[in-house]
Every structure is written in C-alpha cells, then in structure tokens.
Amino acid sequence: MNQQASDPDLVIKLAQQAWPVELVVCADPDLLINRAKRLGLPLQLKTYNPNQPPQPQAEGTLTISPFALAEPAECGVLNEANSAYVVDTLRYAGEKNMSNEFDAVVTGSCAQRHNQSSRYPI
Numbered sequence: 641m642n643q644q645a646s647d648p649d650l651v652i653k654l655a656q657q658a659w660p661v662e663l664v665v666c667a668d669p670d671l672l673i674n675r676a677k678r679l680g681l682p683l684q685l686k687t688y689n690p691n692q693p694p695q696p697q698a699e700g701t702l703t704i705s706p707f708a709l710a711e712p713a714e715c716g717v718l719n720e721a722n723s724a725y726v727v728d729t730l731r732y733a734g735e736k737n738m739s740n741e742f743d744a745v746v747t748g749s750c751a752q753r754h755n756q757s758s759r760y761p762i
Contacts, residue, residue, distance in 0.1 A: 648675045649715075652683055655702045662694040664742060665702050666729040668709045672702070675715075690741060705732065 648671055654663070665672070669685050676683035682700040697703065707729050711721045736742040 648672055648713075649679060651702065652676045652679060652681055655683055655697070655700060656681060658699045659697040661696065661743075662703050663697045664688050664705055664736075666705045666707055666733050668713075668725070669704055669706050671709060671713055672704070707732070 648667065651665055651667070652672060652675055672683060672685065684701045685704045686701060688703045688705040707725055709722050709725050711719055713719065713722065730745075730747065733742065733745045733747075737745045
C-alpha cells in the first residue's frame with residue numbers, strides 16, 4: 641500500500657475543522673466514507689442542494705455533490721477506467737464556478753495526473 645496521502649485523505653483531513661464557508665466536494669461518497677474509516681476520522685456527508693443558502697461547514701462534515709466511480713479506487717494508483725469520473729467532476733465544478741454558484745475550485749494532484757495520461761479531453 642502506498643503510504644503517501646491521497647487526494648481524498650487530504651479532503652477528509654480538511655473537514656476535521658470548522659469552516660466559515662460551505663465546502664462542496666465533487667466526489668464519490670463511498671470513496672470518502674471508506675477512506676475516513678481507514679483513517680479513523682469522523683466524517684458526515686450532506687448532499688449539496690443548490691436551492692439552499694450556503695451554510696458554514698461544521699467540523700467533521702463535508703457537503704457533497706455525488707459522482708460515482710466506474711471502478712473502486714486504490715490509494716495512490718491511477719485507474720484509467722475512472723478517467724471519465726475525474727473529467728466529469730472537473731467539468732461540473734468548473735461550470736458551477738463560471739456560473740458563480742461556486743466561489744472557487746480546488747483540484748487535486750490525482751486529477752492532474754489523470755488528465756496527463758487520459759484520452760478524455762477537458
């Protein structure tokens with residue numbers, strides 16, 4: 641097993657403190673829950689609702705816009721079958737940012753590595 645922190649691990653660690661803004665994560669909910677369990681960290685997910693006003697993010701929580709992985713993810717291993725997932729999350733987040741629904745978009749290194757080796761255009 642690769643011991644370096646994965647992108648989901650970093651997001652889960654980010655959720656361990658309260659934030660004055662809502663953090664919307666575009667990801668597979670099962671991936672985040674399973675990684676949080678392996679890390680021994682609390683994590684509750686609430687589904688993003690664009691019709692609700694943004695709320696400050698409570699400690700141990702994340703707001704999620706759910707996307708499903710094509711295949712289970714393995715920490716530190718790129719899986720080409722999940723390339724469309726990476727592109728779909730980036731496209732969605734970018735569109736929400738351009739429409740001013742989201743204030744910012746932060747991508748992980750996994751997205752950058754996938755896009756360098758992927759057949760899927762952004």
